[in-house]
Amino acid sequence: xxxxxxxxxxxxxxxxxxxxxxxxxREYGEAVVFHVxxxxxxxxxxxxxHGASEVHHLDPGDTLAAAPAAAALADLxxxxxxxLFGMGNLDxxxxxRLSARMNRPVASNALDVISEDEGQAVVTEIxxxxxxxxxxxxxxxxxxxxxxxxxxxxEPTGGSAPTVVPVTMPDVGHSGAVQVLERHxxxxxxxDLEAAEIVVSGGRGLGDAERxxxxxxxxxxxxxxxxxxxxxxxxxxxxxxxxxxxxxxxxKPKIYIAAGISGAMQHVVGMKDSSIIIAINKDPEAxxxxxxxxxxxxDVHQVLPKLIDALRERGN
Amino acid sequence: MKIAVxxxxxxxxxxxxxxxxxxxxxxxxxxxxLDDTDRYGVEIALQLAEASEGSVTLFSMSPAGNLQGIRxxxxxxxxxxxxxxxxxxxxxxxxxxxxxxARAIEQEGFDLVIAGTESTDGSAxxxxxxxxxxxxxxxxxxxxxxxxxxxxxxxxxxxxDGYDEVEATLPAVLTVTAGVVEPRYPTFKGIMQxxxxxxxxxxxxxxxxxxxxxxxxxxxQYVRSVTPVPARQAGEIVEDDGEAxxxxxxxxxxxxxx
Ligand SMILES: Cc1cc2nc3c(=O)[nH]c(=O)nc-3n(C[C@H](O)[C@H](O)[C@H](O)COP(=O)(O)OP(=O)(O)OC[C@H]3O[C@@H](n4cnc5c(N)ncnc54)[C@H](O)[C@@H]3O)c2cc1C
Ligand SMILES: Cc1cc2nc3c(=O)[nH]c(=O)nc-3n(C[C@H](O)[C@H](O)[C@H](O)COP(=O)(O)OP(=O)(O)OC[C@H]3O[C@@H](n4cnc5c(N)ncnc54)[C@H](O)[C@@H]3O)c2cc1C
Numbered sequence: 341x342x343x344x345x346x347x348x349x350x351x352x353x354x355x356x357x358x359x360x361x362x363x364x365x366r367e368y369g370e371a372v373v374f375h376v377x378x379x380x381x382x383x384x385x386x387x388x389x390h391g392a393s394e395v396h397h398l399d400p401g402d403t404l405a406a407a408p409a410a411a412a413l414a415d416l417x418x419x420x421x422x423x424l425f426g427m428g429n430l431d432x433x434x435x436x437r438l439s440a441r442m443n444r445p446v447a448s449n450a451l452d453v454i455s456e457d458e459g460q461a462v463v464t465e466i467x468x469x470x471x472x473x474x475x476x477x478x479x480x481x482x483x484x485x486x487x488x489x490x491x492x493x494x495e496p497t498g499g500s501a502p503t504v505v506p507v508t509m510p511d512v513g514h515s516g517a518v519q520v521l522e523r524h525x526x527x528x529x530x531x532d533l534e535a536a537e538i539v540v541s542g543g544r545g546l547g548d549a550e551r552x553x554x555x556x557x558x559x560x561x562x563x564x565x566x567x568x569x570x571x572x573x574x575x576x577x578x579x580x581x582x583x584x585x586x587x588x589x590x591x592k593p594k595i596y597i598a599a600g601i602s603g604a605m606q607h608v609v610g611m612k613d614s615s616i617i618i619a620i621n622k623d624p625e626a627x628x629x630x631x632x633x634x635x636x637x638x639d640v641h642q643v644l645p646k647l648i649d650a651l652r653e654r655g656n
Numbered sequence: 657m658k659i660a661v662x663x664x665x666x667x668x669x670x671x672x673x674x675x676x677x678x679x680x681x682x683x684x685x686x687x688x689x690l691d692d693t694d695r696y697g698v699e700i701a702l703q704l705a706e707a708s709e710g711s712v713t714l715f716s717m718s719p720a721g722n723l724q725g726i727r728x729x730x731x732x733x734x735x736x737x738x739x740x741x742x743x744x745x746x747x748x749x750x751x752x753x754x755x756x757x758a759r760a761i762e763q764e765g766f767d768l769v770i771a772g773t774e775s776t777d778g779s780a781x782x783x784x785x786x787x788x789x790x791x792x793x794x795x796x797x798x799x800x801x802x803x804x805x806x807x808x809x810x811x812x813x814x815x816x817d818g819y820d821e822v823e824a825t826l827p828a829v830l831t832v833t834a835g836v837v838e839p840r841y842p843t844f845k846g847i848m849q850x851x852x853x854x855x856x857x858x859x860x861x862x863x864x865x866x867x868x869x870x871x872x873x874x875x876x877q878y879v880r881s882v883t884p885v886p887a888r889q890a891g892e893i894v895e896d897d898g899e900a901x902x903x904x905x906x907x908x909x910x911x912x913x914x
Contacts, residue, residue: 350816404813404822406785406795427781429798429814436785445749445877448780465885467672472883473680479876486782518794518824521810525818538913562913574835581816587774587781595913597904605672612888616911618904624893631888634907638896646901656914 341455342370344413344423344482347387347395348430349377354387356534357426359494361487362390364453366497368421373502374413376400376430388502390494398507404518406430410437411510420482422453422460427489427587435486444479448486449586459483468605469612490534490590526579530556531565533582538564539593541584541611542572545600545621545640549577554644555599561651567591569607585610600640603628620644657710657804657826659701660761661734662771662784664691665718665725669776679872680879681747682777686721690728693772695839696832700802701770702733703837707804711735713764717745717756720857730850731842738764742859747872750778754786756870759863762791767826768809773798773833788829795829796822799836 343365347358358373365371373392375383379399387395396416398409413434417423423438425431439446447462454461454474460483462475477483510516533539540562542555552572559566567584568577584591586606596614601607603619603626611617612631619632620643629635636643665688667673674683701712714729714737726737738760745756761769769791774781788795799811800819807826812819814833842850860870868874894900908914 404820406797407789410789428816432781433785433795433797436782437789439751439782440754440786440789443751445751445875446780446782446786447877448750448782461880470672470885470887471675472885473879474881475877476880477877513792514825514827515788515792515794518796518822521821521823523815523818523820524812525815528817562908570834574833576835579818580814586779595908595911616907618907624895629893630890632893633891634903635891635893636896636900636903637893638900642898643896643901643904646898647904650901650905651914654914 341368342372342420343368344417344420345371345373345392346423346425346431346434347373347375348428349375349380349383352380352382354383355426355428356494357428357431357487357489358387359390360490360492361424361426362387362392363492363495365424366391368455372396374398374409374416376405376409384504385501388499389496391497391499392502394505395502396505396507398509400509402520403509403516404520405509405516406433406518407437407512407515408509409434410441411512412507413438414441417482421455422481422483422485424453425486427486432486435484439484444484445477446484446486447475447477450485450487451491453485453487465609468608488590490592528579528581530559531563533565533567534589534591536565537593538562538595539567539591539614540564540597540599541567541569541601542599543569543601544571546572551641552577554641554648558597558644558648561648561656569601598628598632599644601628602626603631657704657708658765658767659705659710659712660764660766660769661694661697661701661712661714662757662769663694663698663714663716663726663729663737664775665689665716665721666691666775666777673777675882679747680882684719684721688718688721688725690725691772691776693774693776693834694729695732696834696836697770697772698729698732698734699837699839700832704768704802704804713738715757715760716740717753723855726855727850728842730853731846732840733846736854736856738856738858740858740860740863744860744867744871747875747878748870749875749877750780750783751786752870752874754783754790756860756863756865758787758790760858763863769793769829771829771831773831784829784831791827791829793827793829794824795831796824797831799830799832801836802830802832
């Protein structure tokens with residue numbers, strides 16, 4: 341049985357989600373990738389090493405190719421069991437369009453996909469991970485599923501180079517006419533947020549962009565990565581790449597320090613599976629204390645400087 | 657510019673929503689509120705309309721209830737609202753919702769459709785893209801900033817490490833993140849005027865849908881089971897007396913990370 345995985349290229353590599361999804365897709369027998377990007381040899385090799393037998397490659401050039409990609413995929417996925425997408429922006433753009441084009445539902449926020457005699461079911465969690473929901477899909481295959489990050493663990497199989505099949509960009513008229521004029525990147529520093537053993541995250545309680553920097557200072561001392569809430573990302577204090585939560589990254593570090601974070605459901609789903617959670621918040625009623633192993637009721641700007649000084653004294 | 661804004665009425669998110677035990681659908685009380693996510697879309701719409709002598713019409717699919725959520729968006733300054741409200745729509749998934757909204761929007765006509773990136777209750781996060789495909793329109797998604805120049809809309813599209821400048825021409829669909837603008841608060845005058853603004857209520861049949869095409873009947877997925885997840889145990893909570901940082905240090909030492 342065949343399962344398709346959507347992959348977008350970033351800096352010459354497939355998105356992390358594509359490699360995670362391949363771990364699941366392989367279970368079905370045949371894993372095939374639809375890859376959008378410039379098409380580096382390294383990206384193809386990595387997809388192959390994670391079990392992709394074929395990579396269908398669409399080079400969008402300077403087009404934001406959601407509509408053309410969906411049209412091309414709709415023509416390709418005929419007898420597949422499922423088409424798996426990550427939570428990336430282009431993933432969601434293509435999944436939504438494919439759904440409307442093929443008149444099939446999208447099952448979103450999936451944490452697992454179960455193959456059943458009649459179609460598929462998708463497992464998800466709602467309300468901050470307090471309820472587990474099983475959604476059954478009654479449409480004909482392929483099932484279109486959008487999967488949360490870290491639902492599956494990427495693992496190379498040592499597979500060989502995949503067959504690369506170029507995809508010509510279909511002409512979809514006006515809906516395909518979206519031009520990318522310029523790309524702006526803010527360089528990120530420090531360890532990778534999703535892989536780090538220690539994550540220090542800050543919320544609105546830090547006060548402002550300037551005072552947020554104490555989070556960076558602590559993370560650096562601990563050799564950890566910096567995370568943030570959406571409130572802080574939306575305020576422009578830090579880039580989106582640092583956002584932890586439902587619409588950001590999922591992290592499962594050994595230590596998660598939540599500073600000035602209320603613990604909204606949408607944040608909690610991205611970090612609740614950390615081994616140890618430490619929270620600092622001046623409001624004793626803050627929901628974050630409900631899941632913290634250690635909760636300090638206090639002012640971040642009192643607690644963190646002392647912690648930083650103590651760590652420095654120890655020569656950290 | 658003729659602007660259609662998706663405005664979802666949701667149960668007040670201050671408390672977790674409830675699911676009815678039989679079908680596991682969200683229980684929708686009479687006094688639903690405007691999804692906070694859509695206040696950003698309304699604000700951008702008002703700004704674009706002000707700059708182009710345009711109009712702003714809200715589109716919503718939901719039990720009408722007391723229309724509190726819709727009135728909140730009208731009070732911000734939207735001109736009128738179309739709400740599709742019908743018991744036959746219960747259990748609709750995102751694709752069916754997109755089909756219903758698409759038909760209502762097409763009937764009214766549009767240059768630009770604005771939606772949030774994901775709703776607060778359902779959070780499927782794909783409805784605007786489904787809508788764009790159904791409307792045959794390009795989609796400018798995940799906008800952090802929006803500009804327009806005649807028929808061209810240009811956005812800063814959020815990317816993992818920054819943003820892309822992306823543009824398309826009208827008619828188009830636009831989705832906005834919560835960072836895009838600071839939504840205005842309704843003025844007293846706005847709130848008073850909202851009570852007089854036209855709110856058109858439509859049924860599925862008004863839009864030419866058969867009962868079998870919409871609601872649970874028309875949706876090719878359903879929630880089969882809902883079970884509680886064992887909660888994580890809360891640990892030790894201490895009041896900072898100036899020395900609480902030591903507790904953190906001890907825990908870091910125990911975990912052998914320092
Ligand atoms: C569809 C949807 C998706 C979302 N996705 C995400 C997501 O992916 N990630 C995410 O994080 N959020 C997400 N959110 C937003 C989420 O609901 C919350 O709004 C957000 O997480 C709140 O961020 P915060 O904790 O920084 O801010 P707040 O909720 O404002 O909390 C700030 C906290 O700081 C405390 N505080 C203030 N001053 C101090 C001080 N001096 N010392 C100590 N504590 C202090 C306060 O007591 C408060 O608890 C999403 C929302 C929606 C609707
Ligand atoms: C816990 C839960 C999980 C669900 N999972 C799925 C799923 O995986 N797949 C699926 O297809 N459906 C799912 N649904 C059903 C889905 O939420 C509803 O069909 C809903 O009407 C539309 O989807 P959304 O709000 O999730 O859309 P999203 O794609 O999250 O919404 C994006 C934007 O579209 C606009 N919008 C969405 N709905 C409306 C509306 N009714 N009126 C006006 N504007 C609107 C808003 O601007 C919103 O910000 C789920 C519902 C629940 C409660």
